[in-house]
Amino acid sequence: MSTTSPGLLGRTVADPVGRLGLAVSAVLAVLVVTPMVGLVASTLRPTGREAWSDVLTGRLSTSLFWEPLGNSLLVGAVTAAGSVLLGGGLAWLVVMTDAPWRKTIALLATVPFALPSFALALAWETVFRNDLVGGRAGVLADLGVAVPDWIAWGPVPVAATLIAHYFSLSFLLAAAALATVNGELMEAAEMTGATRLQVARSITLPVVTPALVSGALLAFAEGVSNFASPALLGLPVRFQTLSTRLYGAITTGQVERGYVLALLLVGVAATILFASNRIVSGRRSFATIGGKGGRRAVIRLGRSRGPLTALAFALCLSTSVLPGLILLASSFARRTNSFTGGFTTHFWVGESDPSIAQGQRGVLLDPLIIDATLTTVGLGLSVAVGATLLGTAVGYVVVRLRGLAPVTGSLTLLSYLPFLIPGIALGAAFIAQFGRPIGPVPALYGTFALLVIAGIAATLPFAAQAGRSAIGQISRDVEEAAVVAGAGLARRGGRIVLPLASRGLLAGASLVFVNIVRDLSLMVLLVTPALPLLSVLTYRYASEGFAQFANAVTVLIVLLSVGATVLARRLEGPNQPWREAAS
Amino acid sequence: GGGSPTGAGAGAPAAPDPLDSLSTEELLEQARAEGTVSVYSFTSRIAAVEAEFERTYPGIDVVATDISSTEQIARIKAEAAAGSPGADVAYLSDAPVVLDELLDEGLLRNYVPPRVADALPAEFREPLLASRLSTKTLMFNEEAHPDGPPVQNLWELTDPEWNGRVVMVDPQIRGDYLDLMTEIVLRSEEMGAAHEALRGVPVELDEGIESAGEQWIADLYANGVVLVGDTDSVNAAVGARGQQDPPVGFTTYSDRRDNSEENRALQAATEVAPAPGIAFPAMIGLSPDAANPAAARLLVDFLMGDDSETGGTWFEPFYVPGDYPTRDDVTPPAEALPLAELGTWTIDPGASAGVRRDVADLLLTLG
Amino acid sequence: MTGIRVSGLRKEFAPSGTVAVDGVDLEVPTGAFLVLLGPSGCGKTTTLRMLAGLEDPTGGEIRFGETVVAGAGTVVPPGRRDAGLVFQSYALWPHMTVRANVEWPLTIARMPAAQRRERIAEVLDLLAIGELADRYPGEISGGQQQRVAIARMIAPNPSVLLFDEPLSNLDAKLRAETRTELLRVHRATGATSVFVTHDQIEAMTMATHVALMRDGRVEQFGTPAELLADPATDFVATFMGTPAANVLDAVARDGRLTAGDTDLGAAGAVADGTAVRAMYRPESLRLGTGPGPVLHTVFAEVTPLAGRMVVTGVHGDDRISVVLDERPEATHGDPLPVVLPACPDRVFDAATGRRIAS
Amino acid sequence: MTGIRVSGLRKEFAPSGTVAVDGVDLEVPTGAFLVLLGPSGCGKTTTLRMLAGLEDPTGGEIRFGETVVAGAGTVVPPGRRDAGLVFQSYALWPHMTVRANVEWPLTIARMPAAQRRERIAEVLDLLAIGELADRYPGEISGGQQQRVAIARMIAPNPSVLLFDEPLSNLDAKLRAETRTELLRVHRATGATSVFVTHDQIEAMTMATHVALMRDGRVEQFGTPAELLADPATDFVATFMGTPAANVLDAVARDGRLTAGDTDLGAAGAVADGTAVRAMYRPESLRLGTGPGPVLHTVFAEVTPLAGRMVVTGVHGDDRISVVLDERPEATHGDPLPVVLPACPDRVFDAATGRRIAS
Numbered sequence A: 001m002s003t004t005s006p007g008l009l010g011r012t013v014a015d016p017v018g019r020l021g022l023a024v025s026a027v028l029a030v031l032v033v034t035p036m037v038g039l040v041a042s043t044l045r046p047t048g049r050e051a052w053s054d055v056l057t058g059r060l061s062t063s064l065f066w067e068p069l070g071n072s073l074l075v076g077a078v079t080a081a082g083s084v085l086l087g088g089g090l091a092w093l094v095v096m097t098d099a100p101w102r103k104t105i106a107l108l109a110t111v112p113f114a115l116p117s118f119a120l121a122l123a124w125e126t127v128f129r130n131d132l133v134g135g136r137a138g139v140l141a142d143l144g145v146a147v148p149d150w151i152a153w154g155p156v157p158v159a160a161t162l163i164a165h166y167f168s169l170s171f172l173l174a175a176a177a178l179a180t181v182n183g184e185l186m187e188a189a190e191m192t193g194a195t196r197l198q199v200a201r202s203i204t205l206p207v208v209t210p211a212l213v214s215g216a217l218l219a220f221a222e223g224v225s226n227f228a229s230p231a232l233l234g235l236p237v238r239f240q241t242l243s244t245r246l247y248g249a250i251t252t253g254q255v256e257r258g259y260v261l262a263l264l265l266v267g268v269a270a271t272i273l274f275a276s277n278r279i280v281s282g283r284r285s286f287a288t289i290g291g292k293g294g295r296r297a298v299i300r301l302g303r304s305r306g307p308l309t310a311l312a313f314a315l316c317l318s319t320s321v322l323p324g325l326i327l328l329a330s331s332f333a334r335r336t337n338s339f340t341g342g343f344t345t346h347f348w349v350g351e352s353d354p355s356i357a358q359g360q361r362g363v364l365l366d367p368l369i370i371d372a373t374l375t376t377v378g379l380g381l382s383v384a385v386g387a388t389l390l391g392t393a394v395g396y397v398v399v400r401l402r403g404l405a406p407v408t409g410s411l412t413l414l415s416y417l418p419f420l421i422p423g424i425a426l427g428a429a430f431i432a433q434f435g436r437p438i439g440p441v442p443a444l445y446g447t448f449a450l451l452v453i454a455g456i457a458a459t460l461p462f463a464a465q466a467g468r469s470a471i472g473q474i475s476r477d478v479e480e481a482a483v484v485a486g487a488g489l490a491r492r493g494g495r496i497v498l499p500l501a502s503r504g505l506l507a508g509a510s511l512v513f514v515n516i517v518r519d520l521s522l523m524v525l526l527v528t529p530a531l532p533l534l535s536v537l538t539y540r541y542a543s544e545g546f547a548q549f550a551n552a553v554t555v556l557i558v559l560l561s562v563g564a565t566v567l568a569r570r571l572e573g574p575n576q577p578w579r580e581a582a583s
Numbered sequence B: 001g002g003g004s005p006t007g008a009g010a011g012a013p014a015a016p017d018p019l020d021s022l023s024t025e026e027l028l029e030q031a032r033a034e035g036t037v038s039v040y041s042f043t044s045r046i047a048a049v050e051a052e053f054e055r056t057y058p059g060i061d062v063v064a065t066d067i068s069s070t071e072q073i074a075r076i077k078a079e080a081a082a083g084s085p086g087a088d089v090a091y092l093s094d095a096p097v098v099l100d101e102l103l104d105e106g107l108l109r110n111y112v113p114p115r116v117a118d119a120l121p122a123e124f125r126e127p128l129l130a131s132r133l134s135t136k137t138l139m140f141n142e143e144a145h146p147d148g149p150p151v152q153n154l155w156e157l158t159d160p161e162w163n164g165r166v167v168m169v170d171p172q173i174r175g176d177y178l179d180l181m182t183e184i185v186l187r188s189e190e191m192g193a194a195h196e197a198l199r200g201v202p203v204e205l206d207e208g209i210e211s212a213g214e215q216w217i218a219d220l221y222a223n224g225v226v227l228v229g230d231t232d233s234v235n236a237a238v239g240a241r242g243q244q245d246p247p248v249g250f251t252t253y254s255d256r257r258d259n260s261e262e263n264r265a266l267q268a269a270t271e272v273a274p275a276p277g278i279a280f281p282a283m284i285g286l287s288p289d290a291a292n293p294a295a296a297r298l299l300v301d302f303l304m305g306d307d308s309e310t311g312g313t314w315f316e317p318f319y320v321p322g323d324y325p326t327r328d329d330v331t332p333p334a335e336a337l338p339l340a341e342l343g344t345w346t347i348d349p350g351a352s353a354g355v356r357r358d359v360a361d362l363l364l365t366l367g
Numbered sequence C, D: 001m002t003g004i005r006v007s008g009l010r011k012e013f014a015p016s017g018t019v020a021v022d023g024v025d026l027e028v029p030t031g032a033f034l035v036l037l038g039p040s041g042c043g044k045t046t047t048l049r050m051l052a053g054l055e056d057p058t059g060g061e062i063r064f065g066e067t068v069v070a071g072a073g074t075v076v077p078p079g080r081r082d083a084g085l086v087f088q089s090y091a092l093w094p095h096m097t098v099r100a101n102v103e104w105p106l107t108i109a110r111m112p113a114a115q116r117r118e119r120i121a122e123v124l125d126l127l128a129i130g131e132l133a134d135r136y137p138g139e140i141s142g143g144q145q146q147r148v149a150i151a152r153m154i155a156p157n158p159s160v161l162l163f164d165e166p167l168s169n170l171d172a173k174l175r176a177e178t179r180t181e182l183l184r185v186h187r188a189t190g191a192t193s194v195f196v197t198h199d200q201i202e203a204m205t206m207a208t209h210v211a212l213m214r215d216g217r218v219e220q221f222g223t224p225a226e227l228l229a230d231p232a233t234d235f236v237a238t239f240m241g242t243p244a245a246n247v248l249d250a251v252a253r254d255g256r257l258t259a260g261d262t263d264l265g266a267a268g269a270v271a272d273g274t275a276v277r278a279m280y281r282p283e284s285l286r287l288g289t290g291p292g293p294v295l296h297t298v299f300a301e302v303t304p305l306a307g308r309m310v311v312t313g314v315h316g317d318d319r320i321s322v323v324l325d326e327r328p329e330a331t332h333g334d335p336l337p338v339v340l341p342a343c344p345d346r347v348f349d350a351a352t353g354r355r356i357a358s
């Protein structure tokens, strides 16, 4: 279907996949390119040009850009590596082995991503905080353990908390990919007497490399763009990252500098992306869902069964249950983030009491909450569906159109960018774009539709990466059989591609949902009072210093997120009985 | 051509609008006709205002969106670009940026309700209406220091004794703290005087440093000032009870009202030379092409409080100890020190806007 | 050395409850070449996978030499059985070149690089795929992939060789050659081989022992000649031989065997009323209208074999093949009368399938 | 109706530059059954995929009936060629039950539900997989999967049937039956079929036309009988027939043909000094030490075929098969002297491979 021959463009148009490619490119142009252009444009006005020189060359450039860049790259790289290591390893344990309670582990492993990253930072503080800043110290310090600054603050805790937060990404993608690998590949390796490690390293790993790389890329982007962790754990030792610099520049009214930083971040990410693409597409496409009903092997762990399971649980508990509980507790604590001042249910169900938080009622009594929850869920679902469809299309084109490297390359990049465009910039771009009617389309500004569109754009990275690795698993033959049967692209998509990719796509979709449900920076710019969102409520409370109320709402968000993730996993099961049967 | 970035003529004072001179009652009728008014607010207390307003003026619906000042600025700019204004009224902080990027660009216009005009000092009428002042001031732990503030002079904070024991939010991620630093630079003579008063010698400036204020900042950073991400961290660090020698820190005076709730011992350091911190305005602006011009003005009028001693129920949400109404005919809450005794500098947004960037850059060089 | 002893081997697949292998007993002396023969779905692959250690028996025992490798609680992992396996679905590692695929197992076995290079070259041209060494599995044809799989497995010289239909994708010529090569390898290594196939010609030419499987059970175990010469059941009869023997459903009535309206001759020892299956070797039939009982079939196909012509006619659901010296003048659908000998070559009890001595 | 005309068909694979198909011409009349025969890697599958429309030719033209489906810029998408394809790697849809696999193409073809149910039942028991209808491909054996693939493709009654080695995973019995069934389907539908295999028996029994391929080219095109009776090249000779003809490298010297030290008789028309390949049909050889030229081979294997014994001996790199009536008393490695007839059955020019009339 994709052989180079004269008239490449003509061929592209003739080939339905090619047409799909063009369509997808058009959509991405609207969703991603225009905001980018806007971003660039605003940095080309006089003040912007000044910003460029400030950032890159001026006497400030070192502390404004280069040092934070170094720190960000460090954090990003470590986060990516750590996430892939933990996430991949866990996925392997869950999908490929006979470890007990695999389903439980799988579930727990998806929770951290649903938690807000400040919850993990908070958890870290609760344990490791020392007296550098003052106030009350963490558990260890209370026990008289002298916690060195480098553990309590700076790169180590930042990276650690980010890994704890984002290894779920790698886990979901890797697990999805592993689930589709034909067990006989591993069995063939087992026959040679290779150790489990050797098999995992030389056979399993390379075969799922594309998925792992996707996971790593996401983790990296998240790592460099995350603000909460470096702000909470980095600032006290003046550990500045691009994200703190970027956020700072924007909030202190030096927007152009912020945008310049963002663009540079995009540049960095692009380079990394292309590098990693070379790794992936340099190899052949390792389709693993073949037309031959390949058997699925279960690796017997034998003696290492106990220890490995214990390890996995330790990891999950410390990254999901602990922070989760701390978050929950802090929504009951009388005093902000302090568990010594006693607890109360006031922030959940308390009637208005003027002495507390200016008579703010418990969140469950706040009529807005129901409304906000519904809107939030609705938005989350719509975006999840939309983004997943688009992402699948992108993934499909990228995988199946291997002929045209430039097209696929740029698609990959575009679908990856939104991560690195600051939410506030993206939001502004969408207002500017959809604030006025475009031809027949009325002005979408202030409508639910715009929220959805913006959401799709913002979460495209998840959807596209997931789609790409999921599609990559489907062997050509299986689809060609449908082609011969006369099934058009759409039909194939619905009946063959989506079902076969569903595991990976559902994983992606749940990521999207979670991300939207808790995202603030983008939505807050687009919402109107008519469309209340939970994330906006948390902002409302937080801005007034009602931390407990904010935490309470956050707990709701987490519940939604976890619920969605669980649901996604539930759906996977019945979805793919053939997999269960063959295992 | 409403809404183009320079809609109402950049910089130039907005053309006088007949509505500006109408009395509350006159506004009310027209407002009833309009029936609704939308507002962006940087504080969610707007919800309370909304309720009260709708009770006072039935039939006029307030649509309130609370989003931070930074986001209001971005949003208002974008809306202008798209020609679809989102709100009639903007209630926001970050004064210097607002003046610089919105008012001067004609994206906001000033309106001073005639009813309260006379009660307002000039600096709160022009260039943009200010409804109240909030603070970022030096506070200490009164449990650890029962007999008053541990420092009497800002320069003491640069002494080894306070090394690593001064806490504030990183001025590079929070506008109000940047304003604090800016004000200190603007007040360099006073800073210089305070230095001589404490040390008996004039400040000598390191190279690259141009004023006493800048020198103080440099010394403070060199003295290991601890930067955190949000005021609550500062409050916790400084105020938490049961500490041997707690740090001091710059934070919001009005947060003191949570002391009992949060089991803290926050107290403002008064009689600090030359000043313990700043008071800065929360401002109110009109959209130059507001869809509901009358209702908008009525809401502004409402936000300034009624004619009673305390601004009445209209102003109640903002009538908290530690915040200060700008109207001189409204007496601040008794539980807090009068602004004069607190001794903070009240910033001049216009002046700050000029040097703000340079200060930010200075901070950058300090890391 | 490592003979293979299998007793009561059983495999039931958990979710669906399919019993793929159902009480298999085998006795394979060291260095023997056992062919697991049988129709599709009879449990060959499953049995082989249990020998390899990739599937745990749900019952029974497997011994390699003296050591129990599966059964009675003990399970020796695949890697430690010193056995090599060629998969029915090649299972080549898609991310490795052909060379890498062959090399990896040697690396695992800690063979020094120099030696490895030698050995790889050796097996690659043993299977005539030297020039594909640097291709990826995705870039070579089905048969080529199959050969790579064989090369990969024999490279480390395992002492038990397991093949799952390794030749089914090779052309006749190459298949014949590979057959001889495999036997050479087999003999050279003195390894004990188990070879799964559904092609009884391969069984005939390669096997020292054949186990003909059906529905998870061993129908008959013996040398190829034995199975061919006296099939224990009608199933064996219809499975072995090129062409396979013909069987007709018949019934004994007052001392005669009759198939439909055709008389097949004296019933001999067959008790009256018994339903039987009468077997005729293709060589014992001829075309024509007599003398002797005539079976009216319809021409289906003709196959030239060993200089003769094998004519196949369809009679109801039965396929009747006749060996002739000349190609008959018939095309698809023509009537094809077949003359039967005075009495069947064998008679089997239709119920049990077992032979009835006559 | 739809005959198939292929001219100058060529396929070069982009990255590696492999030329898989290199100028193939075919002329297949409507309703014919063409078998693409050839050794592994010769380009059969690639040719078939181009007919199906899954690969775009890099040269040449394909016509179905009068319409050009590929070539000269035009490319008719696979779905619109009214052709069905069975893949070498089944390519079943793993997430659909067997029934669903068969049903979906019918749904696409907008067949009403009732009719669909009928048709499915029909094809499922045509291929004897009725009871697997509700299993998933992962739960059935290799051969079972292959049959599902066939059922799936014939269900919508396409007017061109393309098969890529559909029988290679079936056991002999089932293969023979399926063969007949396929022919039945083929005739019933009057469809034109192209059938890829490397098993020349299938070619012999099924084909109306055979194209024997080698290295991406068609070596000989004709009826099975033609290819068997007079092979155009030594390659054809060694590929066709069960067992295939034997060829010996020989050279003409002063009027005689000699292979090594063996004299093969008068050179006839062969010019002095030409290197030739002498062909002997297995039936024209016998064992023994004379009279006549003797070839000293080493016993490799013996295969019972059609009541005869095919004995194979190895002579250098050549495999020599002899058809006997009795199983010889020889085991692997024994000397096996073969008596040649007075002169070869055919002589081919070693350089061109073409026949030299004698």
Ligand SMILES: Nc1ncnc2c1ncn2[C@@H]1O[C@H](COP(=O)(O)OP(=O)(O)OP(=O)(O)O)[C@@H](O)[C@H]1O
Residues within 6 Å of the ligand: A295, A581, A582, A583, C013, C016, C018, C019, C020, C038, C039, C040, C041, C042, C043, C044, C045, C046, C047, C088, C198, D138, D139, D140, D141, D142, D143, D144, D169
């Ligand atoms: N994982 C599985 N789950 C359920 N049933 C299975 C599984 N694998 C195989 N079976 C069933 O077990 C039986 C034996 O399968 P097996 O693969 O051993 O057959 P086979 O003899 O190898 O057939 P073929 O020659 O077609 O490969 C078949 O009926 C198959 O459907």
Ligand SMILES: Nc1ncnc2c1ncn2[C@@H]1O[C@H](COP(=O)(O)OP(=O)(O)OP(=O)(O)O)[C@@H](O)[C@H]1O
Residues within 6 Å of the ligand: C138, C139, C140, C141, C142, C143, C144, C169, D013, D016, D018, D019, D020, D038, D039, D040, D041, D042, D043, D044, D045, D046, D047, D088, D198
């Ligand atoms: N995608 C591809 N890229 C490069 N080379 C290929 C590709 N597919 C096939 N080839 C090469 O083209 C040649 C013909 O392949 P093809 O699959 O047509 O052979 P075949 O006749 O079907 O062999 P078999 O009978 O083993 O299936 C082989 O040498 C193969 O290595």
Ligand SMILES: [Mg+2]
Residues within 6 Å of the ligand: C044, C045, C046, C088, C164, D141, D142
């Ligand atoms: Mg099998």
Ligand SMILES: [Mg+2]
Residues within 6 Å of the ligand: C141, C142, C143, D044, D045, D046, D088, D164
């Ligand atoms: Mg092929």
